[in-house]
Every structure is written in C-alpha cells, then in structure tokens.
Amino acid sequence: MLSYTEENYLKAIYHLSGSGAKAVLTSEIAETMNTRAASVTDMIKKLSAKNMISYEKYYGVKITRQGKAEALMVVRKHRLWETFLVQKLHFSWDEVHDVAEQLEHIQSALLIEKLDEFLEFPTVDPHGHPIPDKTGKFVEVRQIPLSDCSGKKKITIRAVRNGSPSFLQYLSKNGVYIGAIITILEKIEFDGSLEIMIDGKKKVFISREASQNLLVTE
Amino acid sequence: MLSYTEENYLKAIYHLSGSGAKAVLTSEIAETMNTRAASVTDMIKKLSAKNMISYEKYYGVKITRQGKAEALMVVRKHRLWETFLVQKLHFSWDEVHDVAEQLEHIQSALLIEKLDEFLEFPTVDPHGHPIPDKTGKFVEVRQIPLSDCSGKKKITIRAVRNGSPSFLQYLSKNGVYIGAIITILEKIEFDGSLEIMIDGKKKVFISREASQNLLVTE
DNA sequence: ATAAAAGTTTAGGGTTATCTAAAAAATTAT
DNA sequence: ATAATTTTTTAGATAACCCTAAACTTTTAT
Numbered sequence: 227m228l229s230y231t232e233e234n235y236l237k238a239i240y241h242l243s244g245s246g247a248k249a250v251l252t253s254e255i256a257e258t259m260n261t262r263a264a265s266v267t268d269m270i271k272k273l274s275a276k277n278m279i280s281y282e283k284y285y286g287v288k289i290t291r292q293g294k295a296e297a298l299m300v301v302r303k304h305r306l307w308e309t310f311l312v313q314k315l316h317f318s319w320d321e322v323h324d325v326a327e328q329l330e331h332i333q334s335a336l337l338i339e340k341l342d343e344f345l346e347f348p349t350v351d352p353h354g355h356p357i358p359d360k361t362g363k364f365v366e367v368r369q370i371p372l373s374d375c376s377g378k379k380k381i382t383i384r385a386v387r388n389g390s391p392s393f394l395q396y397l398s399k400n401g402v403y404i405g406a407i408i409t410i411l412e413k414i415e416f417d418g419s420l421e422i423m424i425d426g427k428k429k430v431f432i433s434r435e436a437s438q439n440l441l442v443t444e
Numbered sequence: 445m446l447s448y449t450e451e452n453y454l455k456a457i458y459h460l461s462g463s464g465a466k467a468v469l470t471s472e473i474a475e476t477m478n479t480r481a482a483s484v485t486d487m488i489k490k491l492s493a494k495n496m497i498s499y500e501k502y503y504g505v506k507i508t509r510q511g512k513a514e515a516l517m518v519v520r521k522h523r524l525w526e527t528f529l530v531q532k533l534h535f536s537w538d539e540v541h542d543v544a545e546q547l548e549h550i551q552s553a554l555l556i557e558k559l560d561e562f563l564e565f566p567t568v569d570p571h572g573h574p575i576p577d578k579t580g581k582f583v584e585v586r587q588i589p590l591s592d593c594s595g596k597k598k599i600t601i602r603a604v605r606n607g608s609p610s611f612l613q614y615l616s617k618n619g620v621y622i623g624a625i626i627t628i629l630e631k632i633e634f635d636g637s638l639e640i641m642i643d644g645k646k647k648v649f650i651s652r653e654a655s656q657n658l659l660v661t662e
Numbered sequence: 663a664t665a666a667a668a669g670t671t672t673a674g675g676g677t678t679a680t681c682t683a684a685a686a687a688a689t690t691a692t
Numbered sequence: 693a694t695a696a697t698t699t700t701t702t703a704g705a706t707a708a709c710c711c712t713a714a715a716c717t718t719t720t721a722t
Contacts, residue, residue: 315558334543340533
C-alpha cells in the first residue's frame with residue numbers, strides 16, 4: 227500500500243518517463259514535485275524498496291511493471307474524478323485539476339468501479355486525455371500538435387497538452403473545445419499564429435504557443 | 445486551516461460532546477479515536493492553540509463556537525458524500541462509512557456546494573442523520589428510541605443510532621429502512637424484543653438491542 | 663481523612679516527509 | 693586530460709502525529 231505522497235511521486239515519474247518508457251532524473255522529479263533533490267533521493271529509496279521503480283545511484287529511475295500499474299490506477303482515478311466534476315457537477319475544465327489531485331488518493335476499489343459505471347465508462351477526460359480501464363488499458367489515438375498541421379483539411383481537436391487554468395480559459399474564451407472540428411485558414415509568418423475556422427462558423431486567431439499545446443487528429 | 449487529523453479529532457469531540465453541549469474527557473476521545481491518552485493531550489493542545497476548543501488541564505475540553513462551525517462542516521461533507529454514494533453510486537448503506545471518512549477531508553468549498561446542489565439539497569443522510577446546510581444549520585426532529593415506544597400507533601423509522609455495518613445489514617435483512625412506517629404488535633417480556641409490522645405488510649421480530657438503536661417518531 | 667485506583671500530563675522516542683549544507687559523482691569545457 | 697561546473701547523495705535537522713513509561717492530579721473506597 228502506497229502513501230499519499232508515494233502515489234504522487236509515482237504518478238510524476240510515470241508522466242515524466244513518457245508512460246514508463248524512459249528513465250527519469252532526480253532533478254526532473256524535484257522540479258515537477260516542487261521539492262528538493264535531496265527529498266527526491268529519499269523517496270526514490272522508498273519506492274525502490276517497494277519495487278515500484280528501479281534505482282541505480284547517480285542514474286535516473288525507471289518505473290517497474292508494478293509501479294506502472296499503480297501509477298495507471300492513480301491516473302485512472304484522477305481522470306474519472308475530473309470527468310465526474312465536469313459532467314455531473316458542472317465544473318468548468320479549468321477548475322477541476324486541484325480537486326482531482328485530492329480525490330485521486332481516496333482508497334476504495336468499489337468507489338472507483340461504481341464511479342466509472344455511473345459515468346458510463348468514459349474513455350477520455352475533459353482535457354481529452356485517455357482514461358485507463360480497470361486493467362490499466364486505454365486507447366492511444368495518434369495525435370499531433372496543431373502547430374504541425376497545414377493545408378485545408380478538417381482537423382479535430384482531441385486534447386490539451388498543458389492543463390493550466392489560464393490556457394484552458396483562453397481556449398474557452400476563443401471557442402476552442404475538445405471535439406471541435408476546425409480548418410486552418412491561414413498561418414501568419416510573423417509570429418506563427420494560426421487563423422482557424424471552428425465548426426465552419428467562427429473565425430479566431432490562435433497563438434503559436436497555443437497551437438503547440440493543442441493535440442489534434444487530421 | 446485544519447489538518448486531516450485535526451479535523452478528525454474535532455469531529456469526534458463534537459459528537460462526544462452532544463453537538464458541543466458538554467465537556468469531553470481525554471479518555472473518551474482516546475477511546476473513539478483509537479489512540480492513547482497521551483496522543484490526545486498533544487492534539488488537545490494544538491486544537492486549543494487554534495481556538496477550536498477550550499482546555500483546562502485535568503478537566504475535559506469544550507468545543508468553541510469556531511470549533512463547532514468547523515466540525516459542522518466536516519459533518520456536512522461526510523453526510524453529503526454518504527448521500528451521494530447511496531443515491532448516485534448505489535452503494536448500500538452499510539458500505540458508505542469508510543469511504544465517506546476519506547471524502548469528508550477533501551478541501552474545496554466549490555465542490556461541496558456543487559455536490560449539495562447535484563443531490564438537490566438533501567436534509568438527511570442515508571442513516572437518517574441531519575445534514576447541516578452551508579451555514580451549519582439543520583433541522584432537529586425530536587426522535588426517540590423504538591425501545592421507548594408502546595401501543596398501537598403508527599411509528600416512523602427516522603434514523604439509526606449506531607451505523608455499524610453488521611447492524612445495518614441486520615436491518616436490511618429484516619426489511620427495516622429509514623422512512624418505514626411500523627406498528628408494534630407485541631413486546632416480548634422475556635428478552636425485550638418487539639414483534640413489529642412494517643408498512644402493514646411484513647411481520648418481523650426486532651431484538652431489544654436493535655430497538656434501542658432505532659430512532660423513531662410517533 | 664487518607665490510601666488506593668483511575669485518569670491525565672509530561673518526558674523521551676519513533677516514523678514519515680520535508681529541508682539545508684556538505685560531500686561525492688558525473689558531466690562539460692578548456 | 694584535467695579542471696570547473698552541475699547533479700546527486702549523504703548527513704543532520706525539523707514538524708506532525710503517534711507511542712511507552714513515569715510523574716502528577718483527581719476520584720473512589722475504606
């Protein structure tokens with residue numbers, strides 16, 4: 227059984243490692259967890275002793291199969307709770323993160339299975355991120371940043387890369403949402419911004435930074 | 445801001461004091477919190493420093509107005525979550541306590557107001573206990589133990605005094621639920637048990653212990 | 663009224679998760 | 693290749709919460 231803090235570290239390592247693919251540095255973990263490297267080293271030892279990660283001094287850590295399974299359950303809980311907050315309690319998508327950070331640590335397998343059922347087994351959360359099922363599996367759709375697109379084809383907005391409230395509010399204000407179908411009208415040379423048409427109705431300008439943080443399918 | 449543990453102590457003190465009416469002994473707190481008296485003394489000092497309780501050495505503690513308000517918010521959250529679990533996620537009433545013990549500590553005023561609205565502002569939880577509103581007020585209906593009743597009048601089951609899973613399962617098995625309308629058919633001299641008629645349809649025997657833990661209105 | 667019993671507090675530790683400062687190892691630059 | 697820099701680890705503390713054992717206060721019993 228992992229503590230609240232251990233779960234948070236493991237989740238951070240999972241995300242930083244690209245879903246468990248590559249090794250992660252102590253400093254990267256310290257950065258995202260807002261702690262010092264020394265604290266990370268301590269926690270690495272604990273997680274290593276619990277076989278959640280493999281650890282060799284002065285090298286990065288790699289998440290184990292067991293650790294990945296645990297991390298996936300935390301991610302599952304986080305995303306199910308975010309879905310609940312938006313769909314049932316009518317939170318806006320920029321308000322859910324901090325609450326879900328707390329809710330993801332509630333310990334009850336029954337709760338999460340019932341919540342999943344109540345939400346009718348959603349496969350993506352309000353930010354477009356996939357929700358692992360109870361076995362940890364999820365559908366991985368190949369998505370690319372909007373900034374890599376060109377031409378006049380129809381593009382579907384699938385997910386946000388960065389979930390910061392200010393970015394999400396910016397998107398809402400401009401009528402951009404998950405599932406929107408857009409076309410690129412023009413790419414401005416000067417600053418890399420894009421003029422796009424949303425649902426064939428609304429023309430807006432999207433900054434280069436924003437287009438790099440929007441994941442889409444063509 | 446109170447910690448998870450401080451909230452739990454304060455809630456225990458609130459309940460033990462009869463909603464803040466009387467002083468509570470260190471040993472009573474230790475008993476219900478499953479800790480040692482020495483640990484309670486430590487926590488009493490902390491809560492006293494935060495003006496949640498008033499404390500005089502070797503005497504019991506009394507909850508302050510501020511402490512009562514905090515405790516009521518924890519109670520509110522606990523009962524709203526229990527209501528959610530039963531009404532929306534279809535938990536049975538004997539499964540909700542432990543999960544609600546965790547959920548009650550989630551920090552988000554917005555969450556609890558939205559949850560309240562989603563549940564359509566319930567006034568009692570699945571065990572018949574009143575849910576304080578956002579200002580801490582709740583309707584206090586005068587209830588008496590079923591064991592104190594006699595005669596043939598119609599009696600409404602309003603709440604359980606003891607929420608242990610085994611008692612709740614016993615009630616379910618016998619068709620007893622919050623809101624049921626019953627009449628007493630016979631009181632058995634020998635063991636103090638009652639034969640009751642539920643909703644004019646079902647005759648069952650209820651032990652003396654059970655009748656003492658059922659709160660009713662006549 | 664005073665001795666015994668019961669209850670409470672203090673003293674001194676242990677664990678978890680954090681920190682700073684110093685030491686050690688790895689990386690980078692000349 | 694070696695010196696400088698950066699990163700990581702170790703060492704030693706601190707805060708929250710809990711413990712046991714001993715000291716102290718209150719209550720109960722004779």
